[in-house]
Amino acid sequence: MGHEGDCFLVPGPVRMNQACLEAMSTPTITARGTEFRDVMARLNSGLRYAFNLTPSSSERKNQSWTGDDGYKVIVVSGSGTAAMEMVMANRFRHNDRVLVPTNGKFGERVAEMGSRFCNVKHLKYEWGRAFDFGEIEEQLARGNWEAVAICHNETSTGITQDATELAEMCQRHGVAFIIDGITSVGGLPVHPNEWGAEAVVVGAQKCTAGPSGIAAIAVNQHFIDRCTAIRNQDDSNPTYYLDILAALKKGDDDQTPWTPAINPAMGWAASLEYLKNEGLEQRWNRCALMAKGVRNLFTDLGFELLADEFFRSSTVTAIMYPDGIDDSWRTRLKDEYDTQVIGAQDHLKGKMFRVGSMGETTVSEMIEGCKRMISCFEDFGMEFSQVEVESYFE
Ligand SMILES: Cc1ncc(COP(=O)(O)O)c(C=O)c1O
Missing domain, CATH: 3.40.640.10 (Type I PLP-dependent aspartate aminotransferase-like (Major domain))
Known part of the structure; x- marks a missing residue:
């Protein structure tokens, strides 16, 4: 569901x-x-x-x-x-x-x-x-x-x-x-x-x-x-x-x-x-599955990830904003899509956003959240090739 x-x-x-x-x-x-x-x-x-x-x-x-x-x-x-x-x-x-x-x-x-x-x-x-x-x-x-x-x-x-x-x-x-x-x-x-x-x-x-x-x-x-x-x-x-x-x-x-x-x-x-x-290993696996899905999805959509490949976290993903997008995207995501991710700190403020995949977040919430993020980026004029978001979280 x-x-x-x-x-x-x-x-x-x-x-x-x-x-x-x-x-x-x-x-x-x-x-x-x-x-x-x-x-x-x-x-x-x-x-x-x-x-x-x-x-x-x-x-x-x-x-x-x-x-x-x-x-x-x-x-x-x-x-x-x-x-x-x-x-x-x-x-x-x-x-x-x-x-x-x-x-x-x-x-x-x-x-x-x-x-x-x-x-x-x-x-x-x-x-x-x-x-x-x-x-x-x-x-x-x-x-x-x-x-x-x-x-x-x-x-x-x-x-x-x-x-x-x-x-x-x-x-x-x-x-x-x-x-x-x-x-x-x-x-x-x-x-x-x-x-x-x-x-x-x-x-x-x-x-x-x-x-x-x-x-x-x-x-x-x-x-x-x-x-x-x-x-x-x-x-x-x-x-x-x-x-x-x-x-x-x-x-x-x-x-x-x-x-x-x-x-x-x-x-x-x-x-x-x-x-x-839930089971500790099951939780580790769920977090890893969600983070992997977010990483692969946003990479395929053309975004850059901040962290070095091979060391990317299973509980948080840092994604760079493309040129022309800043934290006003996050404000819109919250106000119009009822979806919250977090911004960056210090010198990266306004340059990227972070998606948490920890705690009891469900895979279906992550899938829905990703769809809303994509729609919100489209509102800012971005165009993407068609992706099936669900397939990234299997
Ligand atoms: C890795 C890490 N260390 C330390 C802290 C600070 O912890 P707290 O805000 O619970 O004092 C945080 C908070 O986000 C964190 O993510």
Whole structure:
């Protein structure tokens, strides 16, 4: 059946399903009672699934936050940036050298934020270009690095880094691997344990289709040991609200140190339940199918994609506007076609648009959205050869 109603194709925040919305409208419960700890246990267990970690119990008092792989998940009241700040502030000392290769806005943010807490070397590649692995290897070979930190899926440019290759490099050189997985976890293959990643961050409002304002981190034992050691040496960056050791103290008890984001946590637990029912790999596949369809369709129509071929993301596609078209196309798309995509950031503003293929977006919504985008481009005088949009999404 075709899609009816509006098409909301932005790379997060994404639409939440009815179960999530209803869970968030549950009457207030206390922050420390058993009811909330039940919620946390379900949330922790659902998060472990989304992070692609070994399973845990979803029952209170059963160590819902951890599993056989030794990773622990920590829920953060705040958006993805708060969770990333918790990682960078707690894990590093001021002089620790951290290599941050970037090719878009969010990677650059990792570098900018990191430089408040440690000694960052920013390897800044052009937006949308793949990292130069030779250069990264060369840098690491010079030694004396504490970590490599990356934005795994660069939402601003629609590029996904080859995390497997980077993980191998980190392992070879004995440095920590830190990942902003805010638009990859739950939407495309992420393997924290195989990659030996010390910390991976996710934001609820992206691939897991939860509410905005809540995020989580998966950390391994080495990460915890380092945070503890530098705190004991009195060498850590100042933190209070984002003190990861305070959060770790509460984890076993399915609790958080401060008043948690109670209703968002309830909503997120419901979205993660839905993800489990769909299946993680099925979700990865659906996102990949939609992104591939968008890429091929717009390429065939004569558009240029920003990201380097072979590294294009499954959860967001960045498409350049042809000459003569700008963001007034997006305004018309929203006003007249009830369809939303998102624009670009910084120097690419007005030069391209981005289509999200994450969360619970259905293939039929994507097909309908693409048809409306094409019609809207035609309103701007563009002419295309006939295409059968459906055939791109089979
Ligand atoms: C890859 C990536 N990192 C970080 C962020 C910032 O996350 P938040 O807005 O949840 O703080 C975003 C938001 O779009 C993102 O896509």
